[in-house]
Amino acid sequence: MESRVLFSSQFNFPVNSPLKNRETSIAPFTLPRNVLSLSFRSSADRFAVRIGPRSFVKAVSFAPKIVAEVDDGSRDEPRRKKLAVFVSGGGSNFRKIHEGCSDGSVNGDVVLLVTNNKDCGGAEYARSNGIPVLVFPKAKREPSDGLSPSELVDVLRKYGVDFVLLAGYLKLIPVELVQAFPKRILNIHPALLPAFGGKGLYGIRVHKAVLESGARYSGPTIHFVDEEYDTGRILAQSAVRVIANDTPEELAKRVLHEEHKLYVEVVAAICEERIKWREDGVPLIQSKENPDEYY
Numbered sequence: 608m609e610s611r612v613l614f615s616s617q618f619n620f621p622v623n624s625p626l627k628n629r630e631t632s633i634a635p636f637t638l639p640r641n642v643l644s645l646s647f648r649s650s651a652d653r654f655a656v657r658i659g660p661r662s663f664v665k666a667v668s669f670a671p672k673i674v675a676e677v678d679d680g681s682r683d684e685p686r687r688k689k690l691a692v693f694v695s696g697g698g699s700n701f702r703k704i705h706e707g708c709s710d711g712s713v714n715g716d717v718v719l720l721v722t723n724n725k726d727c728g729g730a731e732y733a734r735s736n737g738i739p740v741l742v743f744p745k746a747k748r749e750p751s752d753g754l755s756p757s758e759l760v761d762v763l764r765k766y767g768v769d770f771v772l773l774a775g776y777l778k779l780i781p782v783e784l785v786q787a788f789p790k791r792i793l794n795i796h797p798a799l800l801p802a803f804g805g806k807g808l809y810g811i812r813v814h815k816a817v818l819e820s821g822a823r824y825s826g827p828t829i830h831f832v833d834e835e836y837d838t839g840r841i842l843a844q845s846a847v848r849v850i851a852n853d854t855p856e857e858l859a860k861r862v863l864h865e866e867h868k869l870y871v872e873v874v875a876a877i878c879e880e881r882i883k884w885r886e887d888g889v890p891l892i893q894s895k896e897n898p899d900e901y902y
């Protein structure tokens with residue numbers, strides 16, 4: 608069967624490129640297993656195109672010089688990332704992320720746990736897994752315990768933290784940290800922002816507000832963190848049906864289940880460097896299965 612292939616949308620050819628609007632078929636051929644991509648050198652431009660099980664390229668009628676890039680095993684995999692997780696309570700999202708790092712789902716390691724409550728469940732879990740626990744902000748009752756904003760930034764840098772993940776953390780992240788880690792702090796909120804977010808809306812209060820509003824859907828939102836509560840760029844969401852006689856606790860449980868799945872998926876993407884920023888500032892996730900697709 609003749610192998611027809613069509614251009615993947617990810618290549619932006621120059622407007623006047625001869626490649627843009629002429630097409631032909633190319634003789635059937637199969638790529639040797641270790642050939643990653645083929646590049647066509649035309650009189651106008653040199654284009655690297657990738658041909659794989661599901662990605663396509665459109666061959667054009669010119670006399671290309673095909674240069675095969677061979678995978679000699681030296682392809683750079685994204686470096687394993689260092690994560691700091693911030694919690695205030697039980698830390699179930701933190702535990703799921705940590706499990707993802709251990710089972711290979713996430714190309715990263717949790718190197719620090721930060722909390723405003725050193726006796727919370729998340730801190731207990733961290734200590735039992737050999738993860739250092741830091742207190743931020745300073746506790747009013749024990750000002751000797753805990754870090755200042757500048758001390759927190761210094762420690763995160765000293766540990767080489769790549770991304771900061773808020774997971775049930777109930778204090779405002781200071782501007783010093785937001786500015787020190789631009790586009791590298793994520794938060795998970797248990798409702799579909801921009802609705803049901805902001806100061807005073809956390810934990811079970813969020814689910815009560817959703818039920819009182821009569822909303823038919825809720826679900827987790829993962830967003831980048833800026834200086835205000837819940838106003839950063841939205842990266843991912845998942846919808847959960849609200850059932851008519853739901854109690855806040857029942858809705859919370861259903862949303863939390865979705866949070867666990869969504870956060871591990873998003874952290875895996877950020878550790879594999881699959882976050883891309885659209886020209887209008889909206890962050891997108893590149894599909895792992897089909898790199899030509901974003902969501």
Ligand SMILES: Nc1nc2c(c(=O)[nH]1)N[C@@H](CN(C=O)c1ccc(C(=O)N[C@@H](CCC(=O)O)C(=O)O)cc1)CN2
Pocket residue numbers: 773776777778779780781785794795796797805806807808809832833834835836837838839
């Ligand atoms: N700079 C930012 N800091 C934080 C953000 C953020 O988006 N930007 N997200 C929050 C998490 N969060 C919602 O997802 C949230 C947490 C807490 C509150 C809140 O009103 N807190 C109370 C204090 C609660 C307490 O001390 O028990 C308050 O500030 O009065 C709103 C939203 C984490 N930080």
Ligand SMILES: NCC(=O)N[C@@H]1O[C@H](COP(=O)([O-])[O-])[C@@H](O)[C@H]1O
Pocket residue numbers: 694695696697698699700701774775776777795796797808809810813863866
């Ligand atoms: N606005 C912040 C907020 O309400 N965060 C919420 O706190 C819970 C923490 O659970 P966990 O400690 O078991 O991960 C989660 O539902 C998270 O979305």
